[in-house]
Amino acid sequence: MSLLGFLRGRCHFVKSLIFKGMLPGVIVALLGLIQFGNAQSGIISGKVIDAKDRNPVAFANVFVTPSETGVATDLDGNFKISVLPPGTYDIRISYVGYRTKLISEQLVSSNRPLELVIELEPSGQDIEEVVVQASPFRRTEESPLSLRNVGVAEIKRNPGGNRDISRVIQSFPGVTAPSTFRNDLIIRGGAPNENRFYLDDIEVPNINHFATQGATGGPASIINIDFIREVDFYSGAFPANRGNALSSVFGFRLQNGRKDRLGGQMTIGATDLGVSLEGPLSENTSFIVSARRSYLQFLFELLELPFLPIYNDFQVKITHRFDSGDELYFSGIGAIDQFELNLDANDTEEKQFLLDNLPVNDQWTYTNGLVYKHYRDNGFMTFVLSRNMLNNEATKYRNNLTDQPDELILDYQSREIENKFRFEHSFRSDHFKWLYGAGLEYIKYSNATFNRVFTSSGPETVDFSSEIDFFKYFGFGQLSREFLDGKINASLGLRFDGNSFSDQFSNPLKYFSPRVAMSYFFWPDFALNATAGIYYQLPPYTVLGYRENGVLVNRENHIDFVRASHITLGLEYLTGERSRVTLEGYYKKYANYPLLLRDGVSLANFGGDFGVVGNEPASPDSRGRSYGLELLFQQRLFKGFYGIAAYTLGWSEFTSPAAGSGYFPSAWEARHIVSLTGGKQLGKNWEIGVKWRYQSPLPETPFSDDSGLVLNWDRRGAGLRDFSRINSRRGSSFNRIDLRVDKQWFFEKWSINLYLDVQNVLGSSVSNPELILDRPLDENGQPIGSGQIINPMDAPEQQRYLLKEIDTGSGNPLPTIGLVIRY
Numbered sequence: 001m002s003l004l005g006f007l008r009g010r011c012h013f014v015k016s017l018i019f020k021g022m023l024p025g026v027i028v029a030l031l032g033l034i035q036f037g038n039a040q041s042g043i044i045s046g047k048v049i050d051a052k053d054r055n056p057v058a059f060a061n062v063f064v065t066p067s068e069t070g071v072a073t074d075l076d077g078n079f080k081i082s083v084l085p086p087g088t089y090d091i092r093i094s095y096v097g098y099r100t101k102l103i104s105e106q107l108v109s110s111n112r113p114l115e116l117v118i119e120l121e122p123s124g125q126d127i128e129e130v131v132v133q134a135s136p137f138r139r140t141e142e143s144p145l146s147l148r149n150v151g152v153a154e155i156k157r158n159p160g161g162n163r164d165i166s167r168v169i170q171s172f173p174g175v176t177a178p179s180t181f182r183n184d185l186i187i188r189g190g191a192p193n194e195n196r197f198y199l200d201d202i203e204v205p206n207i208n209h210f211a212t213q214g215a216t217g218g219p220a221s222i223i224n225i226d227f228i229r230e231v232d233f234y235s236g237a238f239p240a241n242r243g244n245a246l247s248s249v250f251g252f253r254l255q256n257g258r259k260d261r262l263g264g265q266m267t268i269g270a271t272d273l274g275v276s277l278e279g280p281l282s283e284n285t286s287f288i289v290s291a292r293r294s295y296l297q298f299l300f301e302l303l304e305l306p307f308l309p310i311y312n313d314f315q316v317k318i319t320h321r322f323d324s325g326d327e328l329y330f331s332g333i334g335a336i337d338q339f340e341l342n343l344d345a346n347d348t349e350e351k352q353f354l355l356d357n358l359p360v361n362d363q364w365t366y367t368n369g370l371v372y373k374h375y376r377d378n379g380f381m382t383f384v385l386s387r388n389m390l391n392n393e394a395t396k397y398r399n400n401l402t403d404q405p406d407e408l409i410l411d412y413q414s415r416e417i418e419n420k421f422r423f424e425h426s427f428r429s430d431h432f433k434w435l436y437g438a439g440l441e442y443i444k445y446s447n448a449t450f451n452r453v454f455t456s457s458g459p460e461t462v463d464f465s466s467e468i469d470f471f472k473y474f475g476f477g478q479l480s481r482e483f484l485d486g487k488i489n490a491s492l493g494l495r496f497d498g499n500s501f502s503d504q505f506s507n508p509l510k511y512f513s514p515r516v517a518m519s520y521f522f523w524p525d526f527a528l529n530a531t532a533g534i535y536y537q538l539p540p541y542t543v544l545g546y547r548e549n550g551v552l553v554n555r556e557n558h559i560d561f562v563r564a565s566h567i568t569l570g571l572e573y574l575t576g577e578r579s580r581v582t583l584e585g586y587y588k589k590y591a592n593y594p595l596l597l598r599d600g601v602s603l604a605n606f607g608g609d610f611g612v613v614g615n616e617p618a619s620p621d622s623r624g625r626s627y628g629l630e631l632l633f634q635q636r637l638f639k640g641f642y643g644i645a646a647y648t649l650g651w652s653e654f655t656s657p658a659a660g661s662g663y664f665p666s667a668w669e670a671r672h673i674v675s676l677t678g679g680k681q682l683g684k685n686w687e688i689g690v691k692w693r694y695q696s697p698l699p700e701t702p703f704s705d706d707s708g709l710v711l712n713w714d715r716r717g718a719g720l721r722d723f724s725r726i727n728s729r730r731g732s733s734f735n736r737i738d739l740r741v742d743k744q745w746f747f748e749k750w751s752i753n754l755y756l757d758v759q760n761v762l763g764s765s766v767s768n769p770e771l772i773l774d775r776p777l778d779e780n781g782q783p784i785g786s787g788q789i790i791n792p793m794d795a796p797e798q799q800r801y802l803l804k805e806i807d808t809g810s811g812n813p814l815p816t817i818g819l820v821i822r823y
Contacts, residue, residue: 040748042108045080046116048073048093052428053377054325057120060095066639086110086746088153088637088681090136090578091118099123099486104136104578104636105153110746111822112258123485136636137580138232141433141480141491144519145529145570145584146236148172152228153637157679159691160738160759162816163225165250166208170693171677173584173630173646174235176670177695177734178608179766183208184217186668187235188586189626189652190247190564192217192607193540198242199223199252200317200331202369202386203420207250209311209337210363213392213414214540214614215607222313222335222365224290226265226276229253236568236586237517237531240476240493241424241437246537246564246590254331256319257286264823270816271296272311281318289316297340304345306354310338327373334366341400350806353772356717359396359410361610365389379427379434390416392612399717409717410451412612416541417444433480435493441472443499445541449615452715453598459715460598462616466547470501472538473508489519497536501544502555511536511561525574532568536561539594542614543603553617560592560620578636583629590624593654599723600658605667624654625663643678658723665699665727672696685744695734698766699727707771708800710789719771719803731767736760750823759814767807774804 048060056077063070064081067089073079086109094100098120108114138149150168155161161168166183169175176186184192192215197204208218232251234242242249262279276290297308312335319329339361346352369386396410397403424437444467451462478493493515498508505511515533522528538544538561543554570584594603595618602622607613628650635643649672653663673696679689704722706712712720739758745751773787788802 040086040110040746041083042086042110042746043080043082043113044084044089044091044106044108044116045113046078046118048077048079048095048118048120050098051119051121052379054119054375054380057095057098060093060098060120063092063094065090065092084108086744086751087685090637091116093118093120095120097123102136102577105151105642107153109751109822111749111751112263113260115256115259135574135580136578137574137634139519139572140239141482141489141519142239142478142493142517143234143237143531144489144517144527145531145572145582146234146568146586148233148235150231150233152225152230154642155225155228155231157687157689157740157742159677159679159689159740160736160757162757162759164221165223165225165228165231165252166221169233171644171646171675171691172233173632173648173673173675174586174628174650175648176650176668176673176698177693177766178668178698179768180734180736180760180764182217182219182608183221184212184215184608185248186608187247188588188628189650189666189668190588191215191604191666191668193603193613194245194247194537194564195250196242196245196248197250197252199333199367199369200254200329201371201382201384201422202331202367203388204333204367205388205390205416205418206365209313209335210309210339210361210610211365211390211392212607212610213390213416213612214542217608220311222315222333223252224274224276224292224313224315226267227254227288227290227315227317229255236566238515238533238535239435240478240495240513240515241422241435243474243476243495243497243513243535244537246535246562246588254317255288256329257288257317259286265290266821267292268819270818284322285318285320287316287318290314301342304342304347306342306345306351307358308340308342310340312336325375328371330368330370332366332368335364337361337363343400349772349775349777353770356399357396358400359394359412359611360400362391362393364391376427378429379425382422382424382426382437384420384422384424386418386420388416388418388420390414394611398714408450408452412447412449412451414447414449414542414612415445418442431481431483434478435480436475436477438475439473442469443472443541444469445545447542447545447615459712464547464550466545466552468501468541468545468552470499472497472499474498475508487521489517491517493517493533497538497561499538504555504558504560505538527572529570529572530568531566533566535564535566537564538562539603539618540614542612543594543618546615546617548617554594554619557597557617557619559594559618562593562620563591565589565591575633576638578638580632580634582632582634584632585627585629587627588625590622590626590654592620593622593624594618594620595622595655595657599721601656601723601726602654602666604654605656605726608667621657622655623663624652624666626650626652626666637681640681641678644675645677646673646675648673656723656726659726659728660724667699667701667727669727670695670698679740685746687742689740689742691736691738693734693736693738695766697730697733700729700731700767700769701726702729703769703771703805708790708803709797710799710801711797713773713787713801713803731769732765734766735762735764737762750821753820753822755818755820757816757818759816761813763813765807769805770808771803771805774802 048057060073091103158168211218234249257278264277267274272294274292278288367388372383374381394412398407419442422439446467448465474497476495480491495513496508517531568586597617631647633645652666652669674694677691701721703719707719742755
């Protein structure tokens with residue numbers, strides 16, 4: 001529910017309490033020990049290999065800046081650079097006949113060696129010849145644009161990012177923030193259900209706590225940022241091996257556990273405590289494991305807040321390297337979330353409204369996977385076996401003051417289970433890069449729903465149970481080639497998807513997804529890039545599994561794959577070795593989007609809220625389009641400075657028959673978005689950063705005049721939207737500043753990172769209007785009574801409550817002080 005915006009608004013007081021209370025005491029005690037420590041040195045070690053045949057590259061030059069230190073690899077491609085002051089470094093690797101590679105912003109610590117495996121691409125020339133300038137910005141033949149690579153150093157230091165990738169990417173163009181308290185990813189005008197996430201090749205359906213079923217958002221990430229090495233963020237130009245996505249794909253590459261000794265980390269934040277442990281299990285096997293638990297529930301109860309959120313998460317990775325060079329690793333991630341009500345906290349109008357409307361929610365999720373990589377002379381094979389599961393339960397009684405059966409409003413229990421296998425083979429032959437593969441998935445979904453709902457046509461009671469199971473199957477291939485030693489790149493991909501849910505989906509040839517990408521370097525530092533493709537995505541399981549009278553209604557309505565056709569054109573100019581400017585124009589055309597039949601509204605307008613999306617009748621009759629321009633300047637860390645400047649001009653529109661014919665703005669259409677992020681590394685391991693973000697108003701749907709009808713309000717307890725005027729008004733613009741200060745201390749076997757992060761210094765918010773009963777107040781300012789009827793003499797079906805509108809959008813500064821201890 002959008003009412004949980006109140007949660008984020010109250011967190012600022014909790015964080016302030018911690019900021020002034022126990023955490024500073026712990027920090028002061030630790031800082032007292034620091035004066036007895038001395039700064040130590042770090043190590044960078046690794047191996048340089050040929051990207052084509054994976055043979056070691058002997059005598060390659062490895063040069064580290066800003067220390068201006070360099071070594072040459074030995075006969076086995078190994079290197080080691082010692083006695084480096086802890087800090088952030090760039091690494092340049094070069095050798096005759098190979099393209100120079102630049103790896104930026106690698107964190108070197110005294111308590112943990114930095115270990116790298118570096119692949120060099122053959123240049124196709126016998127002598128060094130600069131055709132394409134070395135750059136730290138990742139690009140591939142398949143995705144020459146719409147690809148941003150984010151390193152772990154960027155994630156950790158991002159002001160207001162709170163060590164959460166979903167917030168960090170708001171520094172880049174094309175990303176809309178629908179609220180200040182959630183992690184919903186709105187990429188280039190697409191809905192929150194159009195994103196896909198992969199952790200080391202294992203697909204994870206949702207990366208957030210208190211996840212919105214049927215979408216991909218939530219208020220906080222379940223991923224431990226200390227597991228991450230880097231993230232590839234695709235806002236288009238998806239490679240053929242990444243399917244079922246329409247707006248974005250995230251590829252997380254994770255760290256392996258350290259191999260030299262046992263180590264760990266403890267993180268104390270404003271709302272949770274996390275611990276991790278890593279080390280060797282054998283000569284060729286390492287592990288890394290972490291767990292985190294919130295303590296917000298205790299503080300919220302102490303402060304007499306009406307809700308008690310509790311979250312836990314865990315993550316593990318075990319890696320084994322065979323003597324042959326092959327790799328086998330197990331990776332797992334999961335979360336347990338509980339949302340309880342504090343019924344004694346009902347002394348204000350706002351608290352009473354929340355208690356009347358919030359459900360009690362229990363949710364848990366996990367993803368486990370096993371990945372085997374078999375390396376061959378000219379490429380590698382990848383085998384992925386995984387399982388993920390979501391269990392989601394919610395209960396709500398009228399006014400949440402009783403548990404009598406006749407007062408039940410919502411009783412929801414659902415499970416989603418996916419068992420997956422995928423095979424990929426990537427290799428190079430002559431000047432060609434080949435990729436092909438296939439996959440099979442077995443899906444089980446169950447849903448038991450009792451819900452008293454209100455629609456534009458009046459009250460309804462939804463009561464059904466449903467179980468479905470089916471197979472998904474797909475195949476893909478991609479062929480890429482460079483011409484003139486990288487001056488021209490071209491890639492052609494194809495993909496086929498099908499499943500056994502219905503005859504509608506069974507033929508994979510019907511869902512043929514071609515894609516093409518081209519790139520041309522006019523000069524070594526200036527390129528023209530273009531991509532086009534057709535992408536398909538299966539509707540949420542909540543849509544597929546909905547039943548009425550025992551019938552899968554949406555299967556009878558011929559629900560279909562959602563189709564999105566993308567065209568993107570862009571320019572890229574490398575203004576320096578560590579900076580670039582990009583300009584991209586995009587156009588996305590949607591077809592077969594689920595149309596929610598109760599209200600005649602496209603599903604594309606939902607998913608940015610708590611609860612469940614799509615659990616209702618639908619048909620594949622909504623269309624949409626999204627288009628715009630994105631301008632980006634990015635400066636990687638250079639001489640202590642880094643910065644990102646981004647501007648987005650965008651439109652997002654979908655059909656909604658309830659409002660008439662034609663296209664209407666979607667709920668995510670922020671016409672103008674400006675983001676400026678920058679920082680400076682100071683002496684003695686101090687670092688400061690600031691982020692400013694402006695977002696023009698988002699569309700809003702007005703409330704229906706029937707919201708105040710006693711019959712409606714007593715059943716629903718909240719305002720009823722008038723979808724005949726969908727998104728016909730705009731809220732307020734969003735203007736936000738975040739600040740961050742970091743200080744680090746390094747010792748021989750441990751280190752400390754102390755940080756202060758102040759989110760939303762200006763107290764701005766994304767507007768979120770709600771209706772509440774306009775009730776009289778007693779002498780203590782507390783609302784009394786059950787609501788005022790405007791005219792008691794009206795017929796019962798015409799009687800109306802007196803209502804008033806409030807804005808539940810959070811607009812409070814959120815100071816966070818955090819402590820990270822590594823050993």
